[in-house]
Amino acid sequence: MNYKDTLLMPKTEFPMRGGLPNKEPKIQENWNKSDIYQKVQEKSKGLPKFILHDGPPYANGDIHMGHAENKILKDIIVRYKSMNGFDAPYVPGWDTHGLPIETALAKVKKVNRKEHSIAEFRKMCAEYALEQVDRQREQFKRLGVRGDWENPYITLTNEYEAEQIKVFGEMANKGLIYKGKKPVYWSPSSESAFAEAEIEYQDKRSASIYVAFPIADGRSVIDEDVSIVIWTTTPWTIPANLGISVHPDYTYVVVETSGHKYLVAEDLLEELTSVLEWEQPTVLNKVKGADLDRILAKHPFYNRDSLVMLSDHVTTDSGTGCVHTAPGHGEDDFRVGKRYDLGILCPVDEKGHMTEEAPGFEGMFYDKANKLVTDKLTDAGLLLKLEFITHSYPHDWRTKKPIIFRVTDQWFASIKQIREQILNEVKEVKWYPLWGETRLHNMVKDREDWCISRQRAWGVPIPVFYGEDNTPIISNETIEHISNLFREHGSNIWFEWDAKDLLPEGFTSEHSPNGEFTKEIDIMDVWFDSGSSHQSVLEERSELVRPADVYLEGTDQYRGWFNSSLSTSVAVTGKAPYKTIITHGFVLDGQGRKMSKSIGNVMDPIKVMKQLGADIIRLWVSSVDYQADVRVSDDILKQVSEVYRKIRNTLRFMLGNLNGFDPNKHRVEWKDMNELDQYMLVKVNELVKRAKNAYDDYQFSTVYNAIHNFCTIELSSFYLDLAKDTLYIEAEDDHKRRSMQTVLYESVVALTQLVAPILAHTADEVWEYIPGEKEESVQLTSMPEVTEYPNASVLLNKWDQMMDIRDEVLKALENARNEKVIGKSLAASIELYPTEHTKELLSTITDLDKFFIVSDVKVTGVKDQAPAEADQFERVAILAKAAKGETCDRCWTVTQTVGTNEKHPSLCERCATIVAKHYE
Known part of the structure; x- marks a missing residue:
């Protein structure tokens, strides 16, 4: 007889290899055919609503890893909520208006806007935007994101605009x-x-100038041989100057240096003396800012006056304490100018070119005018200092070019x-x-x-x-x-x-x-478009409600969609459009750098899906602290792939050992299980509780770590390892074997459901191979419930201590293996010399050899009596030796009972009995 044929080895058609790039599209095709989204919605009908409102991505170009992170995070939440007692519809959306599409038409489609009427051009914009929507829709679907993709909201539709x-x-x-x-x-x-939301700040090199404005009328407060000193980093605004602002509460000083007299804030005199290289300036006079009100200075090169005005926006953080004021080019300038009825001068047109209101500069681009302005100031003898500084300056977030106030x-x-x-x-x-x-x-x-x-x-x-x-x-x-x-x-x-x-x-x-x-x-x-979605989408679509439970977007949306939605919603309804805001950071490369085509460090999710599969990206998203900036690289995804492989292999091993198990016939009740199996069900229950709490708190990395650790530690390194002896060796219907299969069944069902929001494709694939009657998809099931097991805390306390003792035994076996005393652990016999407390605990455990996966265990004395060669640990001293006897051809245990059965001399007593009863 071939004893191998009598072993109940794992058997399953669930593939070892994921093959995700080829398999996922087929799974998605099945989802489409069965209309899984609508089935989930039907199943959820009548349950409490949970609405995650999709912030619309811009319909232009292929998706990037930031898009992938965003959509996957949303999908994880929606999938979890729909499996955890909520009606959670997901309506994806797109933002389709704006400059980038106009620009793309010119660059990509080679459209000359001037050759078409506005209406014709707009129709071309709409066609292009809808092409981009279709393109991105397929890419988002390829990520496994479930939603009402055939009925998204699009900001260019008639209903939305209305x-x-x-x-x-x-x-x-x-x-x-x-x-x-x-x-x-x-x-x-x-x-x-x-709008402010469309501005981003970048470093810019600017001219920094200090300019003297001679007094035209000092109103008996300041002599007319004095000049007021201002500082600016925008020389091109000097032609628009109509005044100078001072703070009413500051003290100003008139100083004389090298035959010239200047007025500056007293608090800045020391700094200005250094910057302007003044030689031993003498303070001639001090005056309160309030007393300078309505003094007149001369414009440096135009025949007009500049009015001195009082304003609280003046500071002594930098500059001179006297602020060049051009009401046409600054918010504070405009405000103070309006108060003084100064009028508005804005000699720059919509293209940034100087107009005829700036004589001598007509037609010149504003930035190019800087050089000519400083030349004119130099010729007039009024430029006190010119240097260049690099500072943070507002830029157009689309064109990446500087903006101006106008x-x-x-x-x-x-x-x-x-x-x-x-x-x-x-x-x-x-x-x-x-x-x-x-x-x-x-x-x-x-x-x-x-x-x-x-x-x-x-x-x-x-x-x-x-x-x-x-x-x-x-x-x-x-x-x-x-x-x-x-x-x-x-x-x-x-x-x-x-x-x-x-x-x-x-x-x-x-x-x-x-x-x-x-x-x-x-x-x-x-931003008004997308900011109106609470009305155009949440209020208008029957399956949705306002306010939404969650808005989830990148940190840049504090100034964007979060802000505009809040403003319009409070204006219209008096309430915020959302109950919860969740934000995620940006996706960086493996070195923490921003992804850039010029650097060559861009990670393309479409390529990653072709190479590794969407579930690897989804698992990566769940693994990171998404609320901060996150890193991704080939090496990082390789590590994530290893975790995926471990989870998949663990699930496969359990499926293989459920061969022949029918949960309706073979499931063992809790009360009929041994304590170790009960302990494992309590550990599964703890996993369910921890994972669901983490999902509820949007802490997906906690879910990831909990599932990974459970697969690698509780299952692979412990329970599945010791279960092999019973699962493979005992008869198919043996009570202990069915009890362990029950634990495996509960474990694989719970794990598949818990991981379903993250590994959307793999979970549905696993579900197909789980035995027993069940829903067609794991997506149509509910999250496992947290069970109140009797004596759970007592079981945990007892068996957690046993796990600690097991760790000490494993260390002793490893030491013995390194010293060539034993090979595999089944070739070992161990003597335990426990503490009194541990001895009492061990006395309550049967089958210690199975628990420690050795051939023989003897509890021989107390710790103080252990021989010198024993390994000393906190709870027990352990002497590991080679087991005596022969190795059983069937269970590989070393025992002296091998050879006692005449018919099966190469088997141990246990195996000979099993074979005789079930296989002869």
Whole structure:
């Protein structure tokens, strides 16, 4: 007889190799065929809602690892919630308006905008955006992200734009929308105003100049042979200078040096003496800032005066304490100039070129004008110092080129009027991480106005008409009408129809006695688009609710989507659109550097999926502390792949040992199990509790570590190792074997369900091979429940101590192996000399040889009586020796009972009995 044939070795068709790049598309095809998303929604119907609202990615170009991290994090949450008692629909979205698509048409499609009407150009933008949506949709689906992909929300759709118009109208109705002339961030490279959210700061090399403004009229406070010294890093704004600001509470000094007299802040005199290389300046006079009010200085090279004004925005952090003021090019400048009725001068056009209002500089690009300005100042003898500094400077986040402050007519949303309401709502939101609350609070607390108009073609029109007297007309009637028209025809009609055709039939206004109207040509800021999604999506789609439970995006969205959504939602509803904000950091390379094509360190998720599979990316996302910046590289993904292999092999081993097990027939009840099996079910229960708590707290790395450790430590290194003897050797229906199979069954089911939100493809693959009747997909099951086992704490205490003793035995066996005393552990016999407490514990355990996986165990005395050659440990002294007897051909145990059975002389007594009873 071939005794190998009598062993119940693992048997399963579940493949050892993942083969994810080839297998995942087939699994996804099955999901599509079975419409798994709708089946999950049907199963969840009637359960409490959980809404994770998708922040729309921009529809331009292939996805990158940041996209992958974001979408996978969302998918993990939604999959978990739908398996844990919630109706959790996921509606993906796309942001489809804005400058990048206009630019892409020019670069990629070679479209010359000037050759087409605005309406024609917009149609091309829409077509391009929808192409990008289709492209990205397939890439997101390839990541295994489950959602209503056939019915996403897209900001260019008629329905979305119609609701956005309502948001604008409601804010206007509450007096929060107005048109005004103000300095705004202006991007010459984009030829458009920008909101603060669209600004990013980069280092820029700038000219730093100190300039003397001679006194024209000192009003008996300052002599007219004195000059006021200012400092600026934007020499090109000197032609726009109309005044100088000083602080009313500062003390200013008139100093004489090298035959010249200058006025500066007293607190800065020492620093300026060094910077300007003044030789022994003498203080001639001191004056309070308040006394300098309305003194006149001369513009350095134009025949006009510069008014000295008082303002609290002046500081002594740098400069001279006397601030060059150009109301057309600065927010503080504008504010103080308005207070003094100074007027506005903005001699720079939309392309950044100087206008005829800056004589001598006409047509010159503003940045190029710096050199000519300093030359003119030098010729006038008023340039005291020129140097170059590198400093942080605002840039256009799209073109990456510098922006300027420029006064223009723009549409604004007043944040100031609802700021306290917004700040109160910030307090009510739950933040992951906690510092998010402070970050958003600080962004809102000093914010006054949001510039929402853009001078571009591709976006949602600002739905405002103008009367014959140029008065803006926004009413509930016009808003409702435009919203309905956009819902029916789309927003392109704004650029195709005349104003009279866009107005309600018979519409009249006191501002247009002749019935003539014009329409606004600016479009809305794209952040207003996406920021309206709480109305256009959460409120409008029947399966969703407002407020959402979670918004989850990158840290850059504090200034973007989190901010714009909050502002519009509080303005319209009085409440935040979200209950919880979760943020993740940026994806860096393995060395912690930003990914860049020029460096060559970009990790492409599409290539990774072709090489390793989406589940490896998903497992990596779950493994990192996503709330900080995270690193990814080939080496990191290789390590993640090893963890995947370990988890997969553990699941496969359990499936193999469930061959022939039917949970409906063979499952052993808790009360009929031995303590070790009960202990393992308690450990499974602990894993379930820890993993679910971590999922609930959005701590996915804790889930990852808990599952990995359970597979490698509790299962592979312990239970599955000692279970082999019973699973392979005993008869198929042996009670101990069925009890262990029950533990394996409960373990593999729980593990598959717990890992399903992360390893979406692998979990469904494993599910197919789990024995017994079950749902068609693990996605249609519920998360395992935490069970209240009787005496669980007693079991844990007892067997955790046994695990500690086992660790000491393993160390002693390793020492014996290194000294060539034994080979495999089954060739060993051990003598234990425990402490009194440990001896009492060991006396309650049967089959110690099976627990320690050795051939023989003797508890021979107490620790103090151990022989000198025994290994000494905290709980027990251990003497490991070679076991006496022969090795059984079937179970590999070394025992003196081998040869006692005449019919099966090469077997031990146990194996001979099993073979005789079941296989002869």
